[in-house]
Amino acid sequence: MEHSEVILEFQQVDKRFDDQAVLTQLSFSLSAGMVVGLLGQNGAGKSTLMRAALGILEIDAGNITTLGETATDLSIDAKAKIGYVPQQPFGYEGFTIASALELHSSFYPQWDKALETDWLARFGLDSKQQVQKLSVGQRQSLALIMAMAYRPQLLILDEPVASLDPIVRRQFMGDLFELALESGSAVLFSSHITSDLERVASHVALLKQGELVLFKEIDALREEVVLVQLADNQDLPEGLTVLNRNQQQVLVDNADQIDIAGVVNTTSLNLEQLFMELHR
Numbered sequence: 019m020e021h022s023e024v025i026l027e028f029q030q031v032d033k034r035f036d037d038q039a040v041l042t043q044l045s046f047s048l049s050a051g052m053v054v055g056l057l058g059q060n061g062a063g064k065s066t067l068m069r070a071a072l073g074i075l076e077i078d079a080g081n082i083t084t085l086g087e088t089a090t091d092l093s094i095d096a097k098a099k100i101g102y103v104p105q106q107p108f109g110y111e112g113f114t115i116a117s118a119l120e121l122h123s124s125f126y127p128q129w130d131k132a133l134e135t136d137w138l139a140r141f142g143l144d145s146k147q148q149v150q151k152l153s154v155g156q157r158q159s160l161a162l163i164m165a166m167a168y169r170p171q172l173l174i175l176d177e178p179v180a181s182l183d184p185i186v187r188r189q190f191m192g193d194l195f196e197l198a199l200e201s202g203s204a205v206l207f208s209s210h211i212t213s214d215l216e217r218v219a220s221h222v223a224l225l226k227q228g229e230l231v232l233f234k235e236i237d238a239l240r241e242e243v244v245l246v247q248l249a250d251n252q253d254l255p256e257g258l259t260v261l262n263r264n265q266q267q268v269l270v271d272n273a274d275q276i277d278i279a280g281v282v283n284t285t286s287l288n289l290e291q292l293f294m295e296l297h298r
């Protein structure tokens with residue numbers, strides 16, 4: 019996969035709310051074709067990071083470049099190439115699904131009507147239905163269609179699938195990945211469902227109290243991040259990056275860099291186990 023065109027870049031971003039540091043020296047970037055799953059505890063700063071990328075929120079230090087422009091100063095052109103689903107969508111009360119989509123799509127010249135129809139069917143939405151009568155999951159589905167039927171270059175989804183049932187979720191997540199690859203878009207989504215993230219994301223970004231502790235290709239995770247069990251009085255081999263430590267148990271990064279097999283006892287982890295170990 020080629021990751022050439024940078025679509026979103028954070029450079030040493032700091033954000034505080036009053037006395038609380040919410041993002042600290044945050045740096046990473048997304049290129050076309052990347053689907054980045056953002057993982058972190060409640061309050062870790064995921065929504066803040068996303069809102070900053072959209073320029074909805076001012077940062078205190080550093081730079082955010084979104085589609086080549088400063089995030090807080092996006093042109094109309096750039097905005098039309100971004101899709102965003104906030105954690106709690108949104109309005110359109112008094113509209114039917116069809117009329118809401120008609121109004122919404124009028125803002126986007128690139129709107130793909132066939133894609134809209136296709137996704138309405140997939141989500142099982144009846145376009146004659148009133149928006150205010152939709153369930154939470156159905157609203158979320160509509161918000162997703164509204165954010166992606168114009169094939170945005172950058173798609174930012176804040177827990178987009180939390181209210182979707184497993185069948186719709188599984189299908190949506192797979193399609194999301196495909197659409198991104200096909201359209202040369204980049205996707206940044208947050209989710210607490212690690213199995214989804216493992217299945218569809220190309221990369222994982224792990225946020226802990228506003229700091230990016232890990233940013234990696236999913237495929238590299240298992241080899242590079244492992245749990246080391248040290249024997250009594252045994253030192254940790256040099257060259258490893260310690261992510262968390264509980265007495266003799268050490269969660270380390272860069273395990274592939276040195277030959278630790280036979281030297282220390284290691285366990286490989288899935289994403290959920292890794293998350294638990296990081297926050298122990």
Ligand SMILES: Nc1ncnc2c1ncn2[C@@H]1O[C@H](COP(=O)(O)OP(=O)(O)OP(=O)(O)O)[C@@H](O)[C@H]1O
Nearest residue numbers: 035036040058059060061062063064065066067105
């Ligand atoms: N407008 C605001 N004013 C003050 N503090 C805020 C504001 N928005 C967010 N915060 C604080 O910033 C921190 C990060 O919040 P954020 O919503 O980014 O977390 P999150 O990782 O998205 O959490 P969750 O998984 O619960 O959605 C929290 O401690 C929150 O209380």
